[in-house]
Amino acid sequence: MNDSFHVYDTTLRDGAQQEGLALSVADKLVIARQLDGLGVGFIEGGWPGAIPKDTEFFERARTELDLKHAQLAAFGMTRRADLAAADDPQVAALRDSLAPVVTLVAKAHDRHVELALRTTLDECLAMVRDTVEHLVSEGRRVFVDAEHFFNGYQDNPAYALEFVRTAAEAGASLVALCDTNGGMLPSELGDVVHTVIERTGARVGIHCHDDSGCAVANSLIAIEAGATHVQGAANGYGERTGNANLFTIVANLQLKKNLHVVPDDSLAEMTRIAHAISEVTNIAPHTKQPYVGFSAFAHKAGIHASAVKADPMLYQHIDPEVVGNDMRMLVSEMAGRASIELKGRELGYDLSGDRDALSRITEKVKVLEAQGHSFEAADASFELLILDELKGEESQRFFDVESWRVIVEQRQDGSHMSEATVKLHARGERIISVGEGNGPVNALDTALRNAIGQIYPELAELELRDYKVRILEGDHGSSSRTRVLVTTTDGRDEWATVGVQENIVAASWNAIVEAVTYGLLKLEG
Amino acid sequence: MNDSFHVYDTTLRDGAQQEGLALSVADKLVIARQLDGLGVGFIEGGWPGAIPKDTEFFERARTELDLKHAQLAAFGMTRRADLAAADDPQVAALRDSLAPVVTLVAKAHDRHVELALRTTLDECLAMVRDTVEHLVSEGRRVFVDAEHFFNGYQDNPAYALEFVRTAAEAGASLVALCDTNGGMLPSELGDVVHTVIERTGARVGIHCHDDSGCAVANSLIAIEAGATHVQGAANGYGERTGNANLFTIVANLQLKKNLHVVPDDSLAEMTRIAHAISEVTNIAPHTKQPYVGFSAFAHKAGIHASAVKADPMLYQHIDPEVVGNDMRMLVSEMAGRASIELKGRELGYDLSGDRDALSRITEKVKVLEAQGHSFEAADASFELLILDELKGEESQRFFDVESWRVIVEQRQDGSHMSEATVKLHARGERIISVGEGNGPVNALDTALRNAIGQIYPELAELELRDYKVRILEGDHGSSSRTRVLVTTTDGRDEWATVGVQENIVAASWNAIVEAVTYGLLKLEG
Secondary structure, X not given: OOOXXXXXXXXXXXXXXXXXXXXXXXXXXXXXXXXXXXXXXXXXXXXXXXXXXXXXXHHHHHHHOOOOOOEEEEEEEOOOOOOOHHHOHHHHHHHHOOXXXXXEEEEOOHHHHHHHHOOOHHHHHXXXXXXXXXXXXXXXXXXXXXXXXXXXXXXXXXXXXXXXXXHHHHOXXXXXXXXXXXXXXXXXXXXXXXXXXXXXXXXXXXXXXXXXOOHHHHHHHHHHOOOOEEEEEHHHOOOOOOEOEHHHHXXXXXXXXXXXXXXXXXXXXXXXXXXXXXXXXXXOOOOOXXXXXXXXXXXXXXXXXXXXXXXXXXHOOOOHHHHOOOOEEOOOOOOOHHHHHHHXXXXXXXXXXXXXXXXXXXXXXXXXXXXXXXXXXXXXXXXXXXXXXXXXXHHHOOOEEEEEEEEEEEOOXXXXXXXXXXXXXXXXXXXXXXXXXXXXXXXXXXXXXXXXXXXXXXXXXXXXXXXXXEEEOOOOOOXXXXXXXXXXXXXXXXXXXEEEEOOHHHHHHXXXXXXXXXXXXXXXX | OOOOOEEEEOOOOOHHHXXXXXXXXXXXXXXXXXXXXXXXXXXXXXXXXXXXXHHHHHHHHHHHXXXXXXXXXXXEEOOOOOOOHHHOHHHHHHHHOOOOEEEEEEEOOHHHHHHHHOOOHHHHHHHHHHHHHHHHHOOOEEEEEEEOHHHHHHHOHHXXXXXXXXXXXXXXXXXXEEEOOOOOOHHHHHHHHHHHHHHHOOOEEEEEEOOOOOHHHHHHHHHHOOOOEEEEEHHHOOOOOOEOEHHHHXXXXXXXXXXXXXXXXXXXXXXXXXXXXXXXXXXXXXXXXXXXXXXXXXXXXXXXXXXXHHOHHHHOOOOHXXXXXXXXXXXXXXXXXXXXXXXXXXXXXXXXXXXXXXXXXXXXHHHHHHHOOOHHHOHHHHHHHHHHHHHOHXXXXXXEEEEEEEEEEEOOOOOEEEEEEEEEEEOOEEEEEEEEEOOHHHHHHHHHHHHHOOOOHHHHHOEEEEEEEEEEOOOOXXXXXXXXXXXXXXXXXXXXXXXXEOOHXXXXXXXXXXXXXXXXXXXXX
């Protein structure tokens, strides 16, 4: 992408401040790949040097991340007061992360400099100048986040403007004006952005929070006023009410402001990416999220029904397909045949020639999703479902399960024991096997491998990578269901499978059986 | 309230179009009372004549609702084509609802008139004129909702403007311009509102949907452009992405635009009212909702905590008390002593006098968080930890566990069985009990209740509300851990506890034991 306008994602840093969100390094790598798939320009990976997990992220990113669109940015503070930038270990950690971009945060509100930083305004400006100059001389591109800029501008506009000038003159590519408390409203914010650009001539970005419910609008208004760099987080994650929702901003810019900020074909991946990230964060997707929410194009029948039939665009602000979402009629049986066909094509199956199979698959997906399956995050399970329909269930059955049992025990000394037995049939044999593990799922997995490992030695290559559980609310008084997502790897690729059952162990077993089946298909094929 | 500015609530009509929302007449009456408590000016109760439940609502409202601030509005369509308004049964139902205000919806977009209504533009204008005149002559105040106004204005501005003029000249008090598809962005919407007021001289209102994530901002911009009537729904309920969130709009207007739209003491009830309405709709409150969300003033970052202690307003856009919300400190691995002290104070424990205890607690939190505990989502576990340090572990031990065992089985017929045994000591007795369940955790929970239910009969009040599982990556070659978060309720309050173990069942057991211990402490205290 060209450099004239930046989509800068801060999910992994500021978004991770959301209550209930805790990302491992592996989670961060997965999310970074998804964001790169969307085509964002920059991914802020975290704060190396301050947070050990983030230091590790940048290390692993060098070998494990192969980004196509995005550049990584390391976030951190300017040098401490009364210390040379080159001697500050925190600044060194930013440099040593080897991220091509460093985003420095510093206080643009005089009260914060005095109360929180406990230094003078002059020293704070010197900290900005020195750190920017040092990192630029080390070959890094430097962005500056002007923290609390808008409150600062209200209280002391001279200092706030001087802050922007100082950063720009020291060599920062741009200064992102931050509404850190998230309390701004659009008109007031737009006026300030306009004035800052006029008075300083600096390149300006915008970073909003949603405390007034205006984060997206504030970002758009800032861009109209001349900002050419916008920060936000996937799904609007972030502290308190969240950061500006990057997905909503990108879709608004691309579809309504004629700003080409991500590739068009990436935009059609947005819904899938939003949901895939939800699965990694294990935070239930917000169904009403603009553009990508499950309900975003759901029409309740009634006054709208006939008009929607005549022309869906009468009741939709955009065609949902351009963001990879679907229109849903909440009473009728209209369904996502088109998206299933698209998804099949993506996995290498042309369903367009077989309308019957397409209908059967669509119907099956609808039934299973209604029961709580989530194929968006479980491509492998979806592919097995397609194969069931196209080739028959038998073609992919490597074993038939008769029964299984797990015992988990806490002994008197406080230690734990998990033991599983599995009874199954494979290649005409009846096999009984036992497995131990550090938990019931691990024990079952071991027992399954013990049972069929000799018949299918390639099983040894498969490894359970991740395991996620979500309890789904029961509707209409039925008891709740458990959804388990399992990620498996053969050392080269990863695939995800899903299991849904009332019983968490049974749901896990189903996901593991699909994971192993898919792995065997893949390794044998 | 005076009539110069209207807060018009449409929760019971347009908000009720939300997916998954179904309100009984009794529900509607309860919600109307809550909205009146907030001090809104108008409550749109539904569509009498078209929806039997809504006809009943207006009947019962006459005797069962004693509104202090609000007036009821009945929503409906203009007369049918080629029928006198006085002869149209649907118009008669609006009149007969005896609501002092009737809000008529009609199509301001030419394409809709042709495609959905299948009549001429002239007839559509006549329908508006006749129906308004008829209802005004019957002593009703009439508002007109100009459906699809903004799309209509884009396609055929002459008709859209004529629509507004016609309604106003016929005697409508105001015309609410509706962004029915919700796709507008603030600047464009503001320009149109400005032009409409300038060109027609009519009193104008605004009705927005959130499909572009800008419903609140669009409403504010319209008000700046001269609209003096704003429509929205409680908690942003509504079809697709929802209607404009009335709570966010009201708080923004009152606290940031100096518009006195509801009584000040009502504003302090807003958080309570938002949650009370969530209870009626049975839709889980959106934790990140501006102003009233559970997380709206929750601070996590360690970097912020010391500054927050110095002056909370450094990191808050408003004082949460003015909307009846609270600041909360989230305890995480980034936490230092300052945030632990603040968190303790929030829970009612003054740790400032006991520096040793504060240090021990901070240290323990760091160790446990490093092992995978996540106290930010488990206040009850954190409180038990404080009590351990302040009062000793013994003071909160209601039973001593000797051992437990769970068996989960998939039988040959595919059915599942979960059975747990628990051995423990309580009040000097050794107790052995058994429990069944739809999964291992449920079975253990049942066995524990069976074991101590007679000793602590108040246990019957406790109910498991939510259960979340996260697998944590093992660091440095150690095996992975499982984190379980359990939410429990006694019908009044909810509390969350955390358990971390390699074994998922053991982690769940630990979280349940803490949940029960906390519940017993609470119910006994």
